[in-house]
Amino acid sequence: MGSSRLWALTLKEFIQLRRDKALLLFFAYAFTLDIYFAGTGVSLQLHRAAFHVQDEDKSYLSRELAGRFLPPYFEAQGAVASDRQALDLLDRGKTMIVFDIPPRFQERILKGETAQVQMLLDATHAPQAFLASSYAAQILGRFGLEQGLALHGMRLEDLDRLPRVESRHRAWYNPNQNDSWFMTLSELLSIITVFSILLPAAAMVREKERGTVEQLLVSPLSPFHIMFPKVLAMTLVILAGTSISLFAIMGPIFHLPMRGSLPLFFALTALYAFTNAGVGLFASTFSRNQAQVGMVSILLVAPMILLSGAWTPPEAMPGWLRAMMLLSPLYYFIEATFGILLKGAPLALLWDDVAGMALLGGGIFAFGAWRFRRQFG
Incomplete structure (x- = not known):
């Protein structure tokens, strides 16, 4: 009797979600178009940086x-x-770089003197500016070396006869350094985080808005019967959205390899969504309508994403902030997901991340469930 009641209440959650057209539209966009835009519209590489020359x-x-x-x-x-x-041109954003080649540039080089080139760089987009500066420095350095050798009747090929240290690097797991893999995966995990909090919270607040929460409280249902079907239904919905993103967008369009065990990935996704639902239950106890749910969810989600290492490498953070990363369940989920899908890592290599996510997520869920039972018990 208990299991049939739970399944009936879970089915009710699916029906109620289907009637929420705005939330469904947001959900469909997030797991499809948003993933596509993240893979195509955001690039971490330098591509056709506009430049002008003042010769x-x-x-x-x-x-x-x-x-x-x-x-x-x-x-x-x-x-x-x-x-x-x-x-x-720089002020109006019409160019990224201006190279100023001064008078007597060629004359100085042919005399063996130092010739200078000024590079004016628009650094409002710091990562792109850093790459442009680095690539330009390499080009200028090679050009200067060629001219210096030419003055002594030598060519670059002549350097092969001299002792030197040659660097040979190999990029593992992403040989072509395709940044769309990183961007789409990071965006997907952030979206899973948002909806694993938002959907359970919205499902509970929906009962408040429609006045049905009082009917549930006077029914023979326990707080567990009210809470668990919402969490279960929304976890299944998130798994469905994740499947669409992987098999309809990231695999066919961006050729994400998915080298590891997909059942393991979906099991960890279910665990992550289920435990994150505790944050959603916590948010629902403070919210009276859907608008408040959205605001509270943003307040709770933002620190989790910013402290996860998804957009800022941990090495670039201060020491005290890196320690706080360990308090974000998303940090462990990202490490496990990249390990499974890109590296093909088995569960044996992911125990630290899985244990961290389970322990931290379990504590968060227990707190959210306690808060929920306290208000609705």
Whole structure:
């Protein structure tokens, strides 16, 4: 009798969710188009950075240097005639870089003197500016080396006869360094976090808005029978959304490899969504309507995402903030997910992350359930 009652209440949650058109539309967008936009619209690499050249030397070597900045990293947009025009382009965001090649550039090089090139860089987008500066420094360094060798009648190939240290790097798990894999996975895990909190909270507050919570409280149902079907139904919905993202977007479009055990990944996703539902139950005790649920959910989700390492590498955080990352269940979920899908790691290598997620998530769920029982028990 108890199990049939639970399944009936779980079915009720599916029916109520189906009637919430706005939430369903948001859910469908998040697990499809949002994942697609994250993989195509956000890039961590430098691609066709616009640049202009202020060539005050107008020599063969100045033109040779400007011609070294080629796609796919750089794209020439033309020449500028003055400092004012260069600054105007930077101010209006029409270019990212302006190279100022001074007079007597070629003359200094041919005399064996130091020749300088000024690079004006729009650093409002710091990561892209850092990459552009690094790539430009490599190009300028190689050009300078070639000219220095030419003065002594040598070429770059002649350096092969000299002793040197050669760096050979191999990129594991993502050989082509395809940033769409990282972006789509990070976005998916953030979306799972949002909905694993939002859906159970919205399901409970929906009862408050419609006045049915009082009917549930006077019925023979215990707080467990009120709470568990909502958590179970929303966990199953999140698993369905995750499947759509993986098999309809990330696999076919971005060719995410999914090297590890998919049953293990979905089991951990279910565990993560189930334990995160405790945060949703906690949020529902403070909310009287759906708008309040959204605001409280954002307040709770934001620290979890920011402290997870999804968007900021842990190495870039202060020491005290890295310690706080251990309090975010998403941190463990990210480590486990990347280990399974990209590295093909078995459960034996993921015990630390699984245990951390289970212990921390279990505590969060227990607190949320206690708060729920205290209000509705």
